[in-house]
Amino acid sequence: MEKDRNDERRESTRVQLDIPCFVMIKLASGDSFKAMISNIGYSGIQLDLPAALSNGQLAPKALVTISGFPKELAMLNNMRAKVKWLGDGRCGLHFEKKLSISEEELLDIIEQF
Secondary structure, eight states: OEEOTTGGGSSSOEEEOSSOOEEEEEETTSOEEEEEEEEEESSEEEEEOOTTOOTTSSOTTOEEEEEOOOGGGGGGTTEEEEEEEEETTEEEEEESSOOSSOHHHHHHHHHTO
8 A cells, every 4th residue: 555645635645555446437327337446535536447438438527426346445335426637547536425434444444455
């Protein structure tokens, strides 16, 4: 696990996962795709997007639903998030609601990966 270098501009600490971890992203259109978690924190998540994702399928400010988290992060399943940015095959999502656990508890869980 490594602390993200861009933490200064974020609301919460982000940590990179040491192992590949995939989630499903469902768009408002009903389409969905699998993406790999690059880093995760209390207020959001950064994803590595699949190369097959067509331009325009995902846009800034779009609302998506995230699911398919591993059992340790099951409290995040069906979390709605807003696309904050897109670029270089990645995107940043900001969780729409506060998590049901504290930031410290989330970081403790992530450290297990």
